[in-house]
Amino acid sequence: MPDPLSPPTAAPPKLDDQxxxxxxxxxxxxxxxxxxxLEALDLTYPQYLAMLCLWEADDVTVNALGxxxxxxxxxxxxxxxRLEGRGLIVRRxxxxxxxxxxxxxxxxxxxxxxxxxxxxxxxxxxSGLSREEARAERRRxxxxxxRLEAWLDRN
Amino acid sequence: MPDPLSPPTAAPPKLDDQxxxxxxxxxxxxxxxxxxxLEALDLTYPQYLAMLCLWEADDVTVNALGxxxxxxxxxxxxxxxRLEGRGLIVRRxxxxxxxxxxxxxxxxxxxxxxxxxxxxxxxxxxSGLSREEARAERRRxxxxxxRLEAWLDRN
DNA sequence: TGCGTTTTAATTGTGATCAATTGAATTGAT
DNA sequence: ATCAATTCAATTGATCACAATTAAAACGCA
Numbered sequence: 293m294p295d296p297l298s299p300p301t302a303a304p305p306k307l308d309d310q311x312x313x314x315x316x317x318x319x320x321x322x323x324x325x326x327x328x329x330l331e332a333l334d335l336t337y338p339q340y341l342a343m344l345c346l347w348e349a350d351d352v353t354v355n356a357l358g359x360x361x362x363x364x365x366x367x368x369x370x371x372x373x374r375l376e377g378r379g380l381i382v383r384r385x386x387x388x389x390x391x392x393x394x395x396x397x398x399x400x401x402x403x404x405x406x407x408x409x410x411x412x413x414x415x416x417x418x419s420g421l422s423r424e425e426a427r428a429e430r431r432r433x434x435x436x437x438x439r440l441e442a443w444l445d446r447n
Numbered sequence: 448m449p450d451p452l453s454p455p456t457a458a459p460p461k462l463d464d465q466x467x468x469x470x471x472x473x474x475x476x477x478x479x480x481x482x483x484x485l486e487a488l489d490l491t492y493p494q495y496l497a498m499l500c501l502w503e504a505d506d507v508t509v510n511a512l513g514x515x516x517x518x519x520x521x522x523x524x525x526x527x528x529r530l531e532g533r534g535l536i537v538r539r540x541x542x543x544x545x546x547x548x549x550x551x552x553x554x555x556x557x558x559x560x561x562x563x564x565x566x567x568x569x570x571x572x573x574s575g576l577s578r579e580e581a582r583a584e585r586r587r588x589x590x591x592x593x594r595l596e597a598w599l600d601r602n
Numbered sequence: 603t604g605c606g607t608t609t610t611a612a613t614t615g616t617g618a619t620c621a622a623t624t625g626a627a628t629t630g631a632t
Numbered sequence: 633a634t635c636a637a638t639t640c641a642a643t644t645g646a647t648c649a650c651a652a653t654t655a656a657a658a659c660g661c662a
Contacts, residue, residue: 302560302561302563302564302565303564304503304564305563306499306503307515309567310499310567311574311576311582311584311588312477312481313499314592315470315588316477316492318470318592318595319471320517320518320649321517321591321592321595322470322471322595323471323650324595325595326467327650328602336617337471338619341468341471343459345462348462353640353641354641354642355640361472362472362475362476363475363618364619365640365641365643366619366621366622366641367618367620368641370642371617371618385641389628389639389640390628390640391626391641393640405457406459408457408459409457409459410457418594419594420591420594421591426466429469429587429591430465433469433470433473436574436575436584437469439574439576440476440479440480441476444476444479475619478619482620492648493647509612510610510611518648519650519651520610521611521612521613521614521648521649521650521651521652522648524611524613525612526647529647544610545610545656545657545658546609546611547611547657548610
């Protein structure tokens, strides 16, 4: 039992009190759930996210992709090279601005999207959330992310 | 405008609809917020989590630490060696069971905890959440994590 | 006791993440 | 037109995360 008159030394924080650890460990668990689900497509989770982006909007620069995924070229360049090595995308310099690299789907890469349509459903089942609960949670997390990113911009 | 009579080919999922991407990107943003805050302690975010664990319960095995943090020895062993190299912890074989490695704080490591007490407050400010909102969100994320881990156990 | 099984941490290899730097291309201001 | 500043992707080096494997220690059961 803690002494109510114990000296006022600063106490270290507790792991399980932290929203941050909950977010971190939920994220790790999620990636582990994706692994067997994505095995059929032979994609890692970040690779899957990049493909999601490209299935929506093709022929974009590395910068634009990174802005959507919140990843920089140090992460994306090797990841995209692996996707290119598998023939899912092509990377080519923009003829009008040689600094830019445009990323475009190949036919193989586009075709892979047809096989991805049931993935959200399977992940949704693992999460045990209803459609509505998942929507609400997604909104809250996006709001949290946006506030964290705004803080980063200010600091 | 989409053609309501378009063929029923399977459509790939949309990035911004995904709870998963919201969780993933919020987690990345959180780590970036921690970076400057933890700079004063010269700890990375996973190292900080390990120290949080140890400030609560000292002299634990690598297994026990990994169970709380959801990390395996492949992640923890090098991380703990770095903390040991900085003199914050010591790692020694359990005399009663030489398979086990017990991790204990040094005086330096314990003293670092006193300087960590204001970190949750500073992160809380960056998150823009009230104490109550953060508590509620933490509970929901822990519940989600537990369901994902239960699914992993079943599969 | 002896020996197969289990437990535990460490190691190896792949991939992801980011900070910092590099080098090339472009832009802009004069 | 020139040249400094900016933009963009790539690279390097450090850390993290995990699957698969290894090796040693401990356990269990005949």
